[in-house]
Amino acid sequence: MPIQMLTEIEKEISHFLSQLIRINTTNPPGNETQAANFIAQYLAKDGFTSEVIESAPGRGSVIARLKGTGEKPSLLLLSHLDVVAANPTEWSVDPFAGTIKDGYVYGRGAYDMKGMTAVEVFTLKLLKKNKIPLKGDVVLAATADEEKGGEEGAGYLLRNHKQKVWCPYVLNEGGGLAVPQKKGNVYPVQTAEKGILWFKIKAKGSPGHGSTPNTADNAIVRMNNVLTKLGEYQPETFYVSTLKQFLAGVAEINPDLKVPFTNLLNNPGRSEQILDELAKTDRALAEDIRPRTKTTITPTIIHGGVKENIIPSECEAVFDCRVLPGQSVNATLALIKSLLKDVGLDKLSFEIIQIHDGNESTTQTPLYNAVTDVLHEFEPDCGVTPTLTTGGTDSRFFRETGSVCYGFHPMRPDEPNDELEKRMHGIDERITVENLVFGTSIFYETVKRFMT
Numbered sequence: 001m002p003i004q005m006l007t008e009i010e011k012e013i014s015h016f017l018s019q020l021i022r023i024n025t026t027n028p029p030g031n032e033t034q035a036a037n038f039i040a041q042y043l044a045k046d047g048f049t050s051e052v053i054e055s056a057p058g059r060g061s062v063i064a065r066l067k068g069t070g071e072k073p074s075l076l077l078l079s080h081l082d083v084v085a086a087n088p089t090e091w092s093v094d095p096f097a098g099t100i101k102d103g104y105v106y107g108r109g110a111y112d113m114k115g116m117t118a119v120e121v122f123t124l125k126l127l128k129k130n131k132i133p134l135k136g137d138v139v140l141a142a143t144a145d146e147e148k149g150g151e152e153g154a155g156y157l158l159r160n161h162k163q164k165v166w167c168p169y170v171l172n173e174g175g176g177l178a179v180p181q182k183k184g185n186v187y188p189v190q191t192a193e194k195g196i197l198w199f200k201i202k203a204k205g206s207p208g209h210g211s212t213p214n215t216a217d218n219a220i221v222r223m224n225n226v227l228t229k230l231g232e233y234q235p236e237t238f239y240v241s242t243l244k245q246f247l248a249g250v251a252e253i254n255p256d257l258k259v260p261f262t263n264l265l266n267n268p269g270r271s272e273q274i275l276d277e278l279a280k281t282d283r284a285l286a287e288d289i290r291p292r293t294k295t296t297i298t299p300t301i302i303h304g305g306v307k308e309n310i311i312p313s314e315c316e317a318v319f320d321c322r323v324l325p326g327q328s329v330n331a332t333l334a335l336i337k338s339l340l341k342d343v344g345l346d347k348l349s350f351e352i353i354q355i356h357d358g359n360e361s362t363t364q365t366p367l368y369n370a371v372t373d374v375l376h377e378f379e380p381d382c383g384v385t386p387t388l389t390t391g392g393t394d395s396r397f398f399r400e401t402g403s404v405c406y407g408f409h410p411m412r413p414d415e416p417n418d419e420l421e422k423r424m425h426g427i428d429e430r431i432t433v434e435n436l437v438f439g440t441s442i443f444y445e446t447v448k449r450f451m452t
């Protein structure tokens, strides 16, 4: 039997999201407490007791709990309240007005990720209102600071209030936006994230006059050697379980991709050539997959030199290196240092800016099955695949402490996906009211199924 769309919540959820967007939580500075309080008060109308916890003045996260009998493991509905900055002069509407028009709710955070906060708040409300007999607790946490790494939000809560927020299962952002394929939509469920290794290399030399290059030791030239060495390095291809399942799942629902994806799966050693070939017909797809098969090392900042005629004695560069789950970031750093031996390690100093390992959750869980079953009932022709993202979310804090986390904000593509993704952190960020209803309908049904 097809699952009902919860169209009756349409007005209320749009209005809720609009109000949440109006609370400007641009991080920095964040100011999430006001948004956390707003949610606490909103839920109080339905008899919920929430707790707002601050990691620092103004940096609040809100937690609410709907009790179950304890027969099943608890489930956390996680989201973050902070947003990235928006430049109003670039937008067609005020990014913090929460404008509702033409079937959309506009505003910074509509997509990333106050829209999903709304879906989770309404799921919790409906579970209570409809007196669903839950066998496990359903916990809601809308947290501070994700956009700056989450240490002051999800990280803080797990370090200081673990018993209030930790659950064996977590639903969070990172996936869920359907990708149209030949035989139907494919819904990605984020099950893995690459690790981050941000580091700065300072190359030292000795200064001299620009007109007599051989009398000095040019730090820019040394840095150039660093860039060449790291640029020439060919990291080993390695398919994590998530990627294998993704390739197999998409091949299933798009016959055009059956050949290249099966080829990729069977020949990891030839992945570069196969992706080069695929890029000739679908560059975006090939370049989407490529960084998911190996470590990447990208120079992102470089500084050196002070004057036209002075040979610089210092040059520094920052690198954004992403490491697959299952591979250690520390081992990668050691490898990078060994690659640079010939450049002169005594003349290079390393500074770590951010470092943490990648993470991955298994798909062999009743929650993953519930997600898949519900989506298939909604859309019998759809596919569901786990996906690995190259960027991180707060899921890392939970996966590191043993939770199974899925990035799953169910949305149907109401405009081309690349347009939608551009809006995340971009201009005129918005979400359709239909997707708010769709997301809540899927969420409500999934939680109900998983918890009863």
Ligand SMILES: [Zn+2]
Pocket (backbone or CB within 6 Å): 080, 112, 113, 146, 173
């Ligand atoms: Zn986000």
